[in-house]
Amino acid sequence: MPLSRRSLFRTTAGAAVPLAAATGCGRALARGPDLSHVTEVPRGPVTIRWWAGRVAARDGSDLRPVLVSAFRRKYPDVTVRLIAAPPTTDVSRATLTTQVASGSPSPDVYMGDLAWPAQFAHNSLALALDPLLPKGYWQRYPEELVRALTYRGQVYAFPFYLDEAFLYYRKDLLHKHGLRPPGSWEELAATATKVQRAGDADFGFVWQGTVYEGLTANVAELVADAGGSILSPDARKVTFDGPAGERALSYLRDLITRGVTPPSVTTFVEQDSLDAFTSGRSVFLRNWLYAWGVADNPASSQVAGKIGVIRRPGFEDGTGGRSCLGGWCNYLNPHSPNLGAALAFARFLAEEEGQSILARKAAVLPPLLSQLHGKAMARSANPAFALARDVRLVARPTRTPEYPMVSKAVFTPVNEVLSGGMSVRQALTRARGDLQAALRGEAL
Amino acid sequence: MTAPRPTGLARRRARIGWLYTTPALVVIALVTIFPILYSVVLSFSKVRFTFGGLHVEEWTLGNYTTMLASPAWLEALLFTVGYTLVTVAVEIALGIAVAVLLDRLEAGRGWILALLLIPWSLITVVSAQLWDFLYDATFGAVTWLFGLVMDQPPVILGTPVPAITGMAVADIWKTTPFVAVIILAGLVRIPQERYEAAEVDGAGAWTTFWNVVLPALRPVVSVAVLFRVLQAFGIFDLPFVLTQGGPGTATQSLAVLGYKTLFQNLDIGMGAAIATSTGALVIVGCLLCLRMFRNQVDEGGAA
Incomplete structure (x- = not known):
């Protein structure tokens, strides 16, 4: 049984305290959710609503119904009604926050971005989970991931699935020129230039450079490759403007001035960069795990069968490549009247049963270590899955409720560097000011 | 000269007129005026979502x-x-x-x-x-x-x-x-x-x-x-x-x-x-x- 009565009594007594501590002050704030009814999954029929976006299977179908029916086999009394989340992350957040903040009991469980815990915890939109779980519960997930889900000592979301960035390349073109997949960013630029000079590809390397979250992800991992970070681990100090930041931005800018990356990268989101790669115009592509499925499918790609994937390399004298941690989690709505069933469902998805379904069928990675490092991963048709166990992850600096402003303070000046409107130094100075203002809660 | 005093009939008509327009005025007040005033009031506050709803942390020009x-x-x-x-x-x-x-x-x-x-x-x-x-x-x-x-x-x-x-x-x-x-x-x-x-x-x-x-x-x-x-x-x-x-x-x-x-x-x-x-x-x-x-x-x- 996932929940024992004893652990729940302990829980009930202690639950209000951390919640009040998390919200910080005031009498009115001390009124947390009533956790006395987080008993075992209730007997008798109960319905919970799950707000979730599409979970892509390897065959292109949607895994949400599969997961729900597997859960219902274990808990036949619990009906899970699926609410389709809007496909755009920001729209999903706007709808959820308005709904949950106004005290709506629906959805009971919602799928949310990995970048949200601090902001959602700060605004009482998600339930703190540690009081509901046995000690040591989080050890079964990657450390970097659990850290990203933690705000002021409490974890606020159940890991659901992971995404990581990889480097995709044109195997056929490298082979034709007798070149190997690059071992460093510098080598990548040289390799791409050779292939471009021979007229075999318009672009050398495409990635995501428009003003949005994706650019922050690109920058976060490249800065980590250069041995630096954007914020200190506790998200209190700005560290972006050091030599690592300078190296990362100079590298990106040089890619464009040297013609390896097209100037249009300043308008690229994932799909644009993927289009450039699948249409055969680019030698290299930085993208998430799902890109393999699209780029290696003859129906959607002109380069199917001609591509390879490696872990992101690092800088020449650096400590190797990092990959940005992305993914989705399940949060509990503190206003849910069915917290018991909601908790059981979120745990089911995060633990062995749900995760093994993901490992066998999903186009995304299961965060549960036993599955992430399991045999199903190594056997997958997507070679990126087998690479995943050795990927070194880096989280975006999401551990502050001001993260949207932090991200904006990064992607806005970097985008201007890419379009040539600002020098690297100017951008770092500007970013430093904006990041500090963001952390003070004074950014706009 | 002062304006002519309204006759009893005119006053009654005015009263009925107000009576009939009241529902519309209430709706306008609710859907137009209230949200505007509410947002003006909020603009002078530092608020945060809490479990119990919006919580004003302080009133400020900040x-x-x-x-x-x-x-x-x-x-x-x-x-x-x-x-x-x-x-x-x-x-x-x-x-x-x-x-x-x-x-x-x-x-x-x-x-x-x-x-x-x-x-x-x-x-x-x-x-x-x-x-x-x-x-x-x-x-x-x-x-x-x-x-x-x-x-x-x-x-x-x-x-x-x-x-x-x-x-x-x-x-x-x-x-x-x-x-x-x-x-x-x-x-x-x-x-x-x-x-x-x-x-x-x-x-x-x-x-x-x-x-x-x-x-x-x-x-x-x-x-x-x-x-x-x-x-x-x-x-x-x-x-x-x-x-x-x-x-x-x-x-x-x-x-x-x-x-x-x-x-x-x-x-x-x-x-x-x-x-x-x-x-x-x-x-x-x-x-x-x-x-x-x-x-x-x-x-x-x-x-």
Whole structure:
């Protein structure tokens, strides 16, 4: 049984305290959710609503119904009604926050971005989970991931699935020129230039450079490759403007001035960069795990069968490549009247049963270590899955409720560097000011 | 003399009148006045969502001082004002030209008008998506056209000036027909005798246009300007679809800034401050327009 009565009594007594501590002050704030009814999954029929976006299977179908029916086999009394989340992350957040903040009991469980815990915890939109779980519960997930889900000592979301960035390349073109997949960013630029000079590809390397979250992800991992970070681990100090930041931005800018990356990268989101790669115009592509499925499918790609994937390399004298941690989690709505069933469902998805379904069928990675490092991963048709166990992850600096402003303070000046409107130094100075203002809660 | 005292009947009628309009007034108060007041009040607070609902942490002028000191707000303000002035000016000029042309048309005015109104009838989010395809840096038709005459076509939505221009073009394309229709309504009301009188006085086409047609059009032009300024100042959908406010913050309008502050940052107080100040600016702008309008009607009447 996932929940024992004893652990729940302990829980009930202690639950209000951390919640009040998390919200910080005031009498009115001390009124947390009533956790006395987080008993075992209730007997008798109960319905919970799950707000979730599409979970892509390897065959292109949607895994949400599969997961729900597997859960219902274990808990036949619990009906899970699926609410389709809007496909755009920001729209999903706007709808959820308005709904949950106004005290709506629906959805009971919602799928949310990995970048949200601090902001959602700060605004009482998600339930703190540690009081509901046995000690040591989080050890079964990657450390970097659990850290990203933690705000002021409490974890606020159940890991659901992971995404990581990889480097995709044109195997056929490298082979034709007798070149190997690059071992460093510098080598990548040289390799791409050779292939471009021979007229075999318009672009050398495409990635995501428009003003949005994706650019922050690109920058976060490249800065980590250069041995630096954007914020200190506790998200209190700005560290972006050091030599690592300078190296990362100079590298990106040089890619464009040297013609390896097209100037249009300043308008690229994932799909644009993927289009450039699948249409055969680019030698290299930085993208998430799902890109393999699209780029290696003859129906959607002109380069199917001609591509390879490696872990992101690092800088020449650096400590190797990092990959940005992305993914989705399940949060509990503190206003849910069915917290018991909601908790059981979120745990089911995060633990062995749900995760093994993901490992066998999903186009995304299961965060549960036993599955992430399991045999199903190594056997997958997507070679990126087998690479995943050795990927070194880096989280975006999401551990502050001001993260949207932090991200904006990064992607806005970097985008201007890419379009040539600002020098690297100017951008770092500007970013430093904006990041500090963001952390003070004074950014706009 | 004092006003005549209302008779009993008139008073009773007034009372019944109030009685009948009360439901409507209550609805207006609830859906219009209350939200406005609520957002003005919130703009002076620092609030946070809590389990029990919105919690005011303090009453403060901080939102406004932070906003006024913020380069992001200033940039958004400059963009919004500049964009409004330029697009409205071009739309009015083009709208007058189109209206004059339509006014001269003998046959086919009806269906040409219908054709012209197609851009206006499209939902902006949809037309913005179409423009997005046209401007696409890899396979956009406009980019391709530039490529024919330039070595290196600009990345339209990724470079500040082309992005702003492209957005203005999309806006002008959509709203010029609207302006033209309003102005056409004014044109057809100019009596034929005025044209004839101008002709008798020996005025050429240009002189007639400047001294007869344009002055007579002033009231409708003012109405068109008023409508357009109101809409252009709140521009949201075009940047939201085309650029998300980029490149950098080159196309971040006040409305986009407010949206991001409210729904991405969950900064209710600051979002309310942006909304309130934008509303105040629009009201001032419209009052100025109305003042102009009134003066010009007086002038027109005196002339």
